[in-house]
Structure formats: structure tokens, C-alpha cells
Amino acid sequence: MPNAPIFILIEPQMGENIGASARAMLNCGITELRIVNPRDGWPSEKAHAMSSGALDIMPPVQIFENVKDAIRDCHTVYSTAALPRTMVKPVMTPRAAVRDMVEHAQNHEKIAVLFGRERSGLSNEEIALSHALISIPVNPEFSSLNLAQAALLIGYEWRMMADQTPPVDIPMGKSFPATQKDFDDVMTRLENELTQHGFFRVDEMKDLMKQNIRNMFMRAQPTDQEIKTFHGIITALLGKKLK
Amino acid sequence: MPNAPIFILIEPQMGENIGASARAMLNCGITELRIVNPRDGWPSEKAHAMSSGALDIMPPVQIFENVKDAIRDCHTVYSTAALPRTMVKPVMTPRAAVRDMVEHAQNHEKIAVLFGRERSGLSNEEIALSHALISIPVNPEFSSLNLAQAALLIGYEWRMMADQTPPVDIPMGKSFPATQKDFDDVMTRLENELTQHGFFRVDEMKDLMKQNIRNMFMRAQPTDQEIKTFHGIITALLGKKLK
Structure with a gap:
């Protein structure tokens, strides 16, 4: 499995959301978390409690003052955001974005995925810093996902891309199908x-x-x-x- | 899109988990929720608050006293659980399970997915009631998913199965690629x-x-x-x- 993407949370408001996102990341084997300006500072007790231990296992979270600094050493950047009408950029499903990430990661690039603020998402200036947008095709009539759910779905697609689990398996212990x-x-x-x-x-x-x-x-x-x-x-x- | 599966939560302890699961379901266009013996009774204020309005939009939750009653009218049943060593049943990734569900649903069957208790999961007797098990291939070293995350991942795969969104799209507004x-x-x-x-x-x-x-x-x-x-x-x- 090539370099996993770095997840970058932009000005998250709730420590709980940071913790739940970290847990979802580690569930998917993604361990590098960066945060730009967490509202309630860092470290956060609430984040640690909600991470169910993930934040203790992952490398220390890196904190940045702005998005440009947070992506400085990255090569390809994705944003979870809707495309502003004024911009022309590729918009990808999580599955297609992960396929694209794997191509870049196999090229030894550092990949970043930006997640916007809980209420207001990403600004157009922030979106402009990304090569492609990720749009999760949920129910258009009820589409609001929380931060950790978005992180989970993108992490899950990343993990599934390399997962070798047989789609269907019938474990039989010491038994064997009858002749x-x-x-x-x-x-x-x-x-x-x-x-x-x-x-x-x-x-x-x-x-x-x-x-x-x-x-x-x-x-x-x-x-x-x-x-x-x-x-x-x-x-x-x-x-x-x-x- | 054929009949969506019915999600059945078995003895969930926290109203918050019920609400977050309902929200994840509706995000994925799945609307039928059944609960067996919710610990803190029903309706639940905490569940409603955490559902971000999903429980108000979905049809009323149905409450049952035991799993057998909850699946009585269903034809094919999946359990999110690890396979007990003593049993021989198909174990499927969420993606494969959803492919299987679509085949059954196109046959006009009612499909159910059982989700176990937060701590103790499903009993062997409950698992024995299901045709197949769903195992989410997360990081084996950090594999605990909460109820709503499991519901989200299975719901997401269901939604993706029928989703027509182009994997990559470059919306150009009034522009067009240059000749x-x-x-x-x-x-x-x-x-x-x-x-x-x-x-x-x-x-x-x-x-x-x-x-x-x-x-x-x-x-x-x-x-x-x-x-x-x-x-x-x-x-x-x-x-x-x-x-």
C-alpha cells in the first residue's frame, strides 16, 4: 500500500469531531492528521476522549495557522467541498478520488485531503488550493454528513482500494465442502x-x-x-x- | 433502485447511537428502521436530537421485543458480526453483501440488516437467524466501529451500487473545453x-x-x-x- 493521504481539518470547532475523525482515520489505517486553527486549541481532552484511543496510537497531530502552511510539503491536494460555480476543477466521487490518489501516491507524492469547517466548509480561496474536489454522492434530500462521517467514507474507500479480503468467504473451520x-x-x-x-x-x-x-x-x-x-x-x- | 434494506438495531443502549444511525441511513436514502428493545425506551429525545431531523423525515421507527419478531416478514437477513467458529455461513464485505442484497431485492424480497449491541454485539442465536454475515474490512489493529459508522458504511455501499454520478466530472458552467x-x-x-x-x-x-x-x-x-x-x-x- 503506497503512502496514505494526510487528512487536514480546517478550523474544526468541536473537539469531539476531531476525535471521532481520528478514530475513523485509524479504523482505515490512515494515521497522519493535521489541523489548521482548532477553535478550542490543542491538545483537546474532548478530542482524545472521542478518539477511543486513536490519538494515542497515531503520530502527534500537527497544528498549523493556515491552509497554505498545512499543505506546503504536499504534492496533490483534494478538498471535500462542493465546486464553486466560478471554478473549473475535477469533481470526483470518493471511489474515483482514491483511485486518483493511489496513482499519485505510487509516484511517491504526499497526498492531502482537506475537510472544511463544520458549518461553513471551505472558503473559495481554500478550495482553489486543491487539485480536485471530492463530492460524496449521498441522498440529495438529506445530504449533511458530519466531519467524522466524511472522513470515514473517504478513509474506507482508501482502505478498500488495497484490501485483499475475499468479497465472499465461507470459513468452514475443520470442515470442508462435501464431495x-x-x-x-x-x-x-x-x-x-x-x-x-x-x-x-x-x-x-x-x-x-x-x-x-x-x-x-x-x-x-x-x-x-x-x-x-x-x-x-x-x-x-x-x-x-x-x- | 429496488427495495432498500431495513436496518434493525438490536438492544441499542444509547439514544445518541440510534439517532446517529438514523441520520447515516437517511444520508444513504435508507428509511426503514426497526429497533429491538431499546434500553432507554422509545421515543428517545437524545435519538431525535442526534438524528439531525432524520427521524422526523423517516417513517416511524418500529419497536420489537425480540429479533425473531423483528425479521418475521423479511426474506433475507444479514448480520454485522464476526462469524462464530461453530457456524458455516457466508461472510461478505459490505460491497459484496450489497451486491447480494440487490439480487434479492430485485426479486421483490424484503431485506434486513441486523446491527448488534454497542458492547456485546449479537448472540450466536441471533447470528444463526441470518443468511450471511457482513464483515467490514477495517484496520485489524484498530477495528472498533461505532454503530452509526457501521450503518453508514453499509448504507453508503448500498447507495453507491445504484449511484449514477460520474466518477470524475469537470463542470465548466458556460465554458467548454477549448478546441x-x-x-x-x-x-x-x-x-x-x-x-x-x-x-x-x-x-x-x-x-x-x-x-x-x-x-x-x-x-x-x-x-x-x-x-x-x-x-x-x-x-x-x-x-x-x-x-
């Missing part, structure tokens, strides 16, 4: 018992019903252990003693 | 002026330098309006009066 031989055996046994017990009353329907029964259990894709359980169920229902 | 004729004109003018002012001191390098200058400005992909500005810049630097 088709074992599956066929238990199905054949079930069908034989059902035949003997008069389950298939209409002979022409027998094959179709057999197929449907197999389809239902096939969708479950039983493990080798579950096939044994299945045999036990049949034995028990037959009124026989389990071995 | 290559206009771009070539301003570059040619610049090159001519630079030649007259002795900028290209080494003749063999002239073509290469011209190419590099064009490359730099080409990456900016100027608009038609910006090409006019560019002409104005050249004129001004030449010490001529702007028309």
Missing part, C-alpha cells in the same frame, strides 16, 4: 427411504420431485460434517437409534 | 513571442522545449474562456495594454 459422491449418497438414501414410505404418490412426478429436493439441499452446499448430520437426521426420523 | 485550433493558436503565439524575446537560446533544444511547454499546458486542458485569459496574460506580460 459430490457424499452428497449423492445422502440424497440417494433419502430418495430410497422416501420411496419406501410412499412419499412419491404420483409416479410421473417422481423424477421432478427428486430433482427439486436435490436442488434445495444443493443450494445449501453442505460440508462433509453436515452430510453426516444429514444422515443422522434421516436415521432419527426413521425411528432408528443413532449409532 | 485544439484555439489551443494551438495560443501556443503558437507564445512560441513566437518567446522566440522574439530570445527565450530559446540553444537552437537544437528549441523543438524539445516547445514540446515540453505544450505538454505542461495541455495537461491543464484549458477551457475556451481560459484560452482567452491566456492570451490576456501574454499581452500583459509583453507590456501591452489589454483591449
